[in-house]
Amino acid sequence: MKNVFSSGDLVTGNISFELTKETKITLISIKMKGGVAVHWSTGGGKNRRHYSAKEEFFLLEGVIMQESGGMLLLDFPSSFRGAHGVIAYTLTVGINRPWHMTKSFVTELNFISHIDINQPLLWAPHSGSNSKTVCCLWCASGPITMTVSLNKKAFCPGETVKVICQFSNASTRTVTPTLKLQLKHRYYTYQRVRPRILSQTLASVTGESVRAQTSDVYTELMLTIPSSASISISNCSIIEVDYILQVSLGMKASLDLVVLFPIILYEASAYSYPPLTL
Structure with a gap:
């Protein structure tokens, strides 16, 4: 058997x-x-x-x-x-x-568990952007902006994720992009109050730094999902397993600039037919 x-x-x-x-x-x-x-x-x-x-x-x-x-x-x-x-x-x-x-x-x-992988939203491109202005005492430098795109939302353990990034750094500081795969476990009681939440970084990769006073810098960040990662769980009343791709621009003496992408992990062996492609 x-x-x-x-x-x-x-x-x-x-x-x-x-x-x-x-x-x-x-x-x-x-x-x-x-x-x-x-x-x-x-x-x-x-x-x-x-x-x-x-x-x-x-x-x-x-x-x-x-x-x-x-x-x-x-x-x-x-x-x-x-x-x-x-x-x-x-x-x-x-x-x-x-x-x-x-x-x-x-x-x-x-x-x-079967996940409905024929949802068009799971296979559609996703994008997000964020920006900030770095201040030093009474002076403010030019803005730092980033636009990030992902070609889909559903992945299998062991698959490599490609994130396409565009950066503009009008500040006086060098910034460094990082891509992380975050795992979040949520445990609930029957009343679903005061849940126990555990977060963990499963994988990360750092890209090339973006120098000060540069614009329209394009780069690709590649990250392989660990083959040991469990699949997403959303159909249980007291346990949830979620994954988030986090793209951040790190800089000295300032909070990171962040864009988040919730993703779904599914087990390809559970399906006898290929997923819908658009």
């Missing part, structure tokens, strides 16, 4: 035995379940507070007959393991023998 499934897949497989003697088996049962759980704590000592929530997606139980059957997986959130939560799917086979305790064999399934 393969260990990677997606919505609409029929989970089928074989159970085999290696016996050293004749064995009587009265029942072989099967159980499949999926669910999500989160937990974190704040403070210390008497002020320590715990936050937790659980949700069961499904629990299917049955008896294996002579003919092989299957269980149809609906669209639930993808398998996930994070610092404060887990989304897990397991398949348990139980074997009953006379005068013996039931013996269970558990296999964890890697479930991949």
Whole structure:
């Protein structure tokens, strides 16, 4: 039995035995379940507070007959393991023998949720711009501007992202562009108040500096998404996984100039057909 499934897949497989003697088996049962759980704590000592929530997606139980059957997986959130939560799917086979305790064999399934990748917005070009004027005491230099474009919004782990940038630096300072892939995990309780949010930079690349008093500088920033990155999760009530591409212009003694692009990571192996291209 393969260990990677997606919505609409029929989970089928074989159970085999290696016996050293004749064995009587009265029942072989099967159980499949999926669910999500989160937990974190704040403070210390008497002020320590715990936050937790659980949700069961499904629990299917049955008896294996002579003919092989299957269980149809609906669209639930993808398998996930994070610092404060887990989304897990397991398949348990139980074997009953006379005068013996039931013996269970558990296999964890890697479930991949289908994302509607045929949304035109995911494959359309995106752009953003920002500008600022750098001040030093009572003097103000010329503006720093940047315009950034991205050819699409949906990507796969392992794919290389290309960002096209145009910079104009009318200030007296040298500025340096950086492209970062930011991961954000959000964990919620049932009331969805005071969520636990964890942010992490998964990858970054720095481009060539833009000298002072230069304009219309074009550059391409290339960043490879780590192949180990989990896919986006937005269809779970207590866990969310989001990704943001951040393009920034860094300069001394001043806040960075930033443009943000929310993106979607999806698993290409979950689809038997190519995504819509425009």
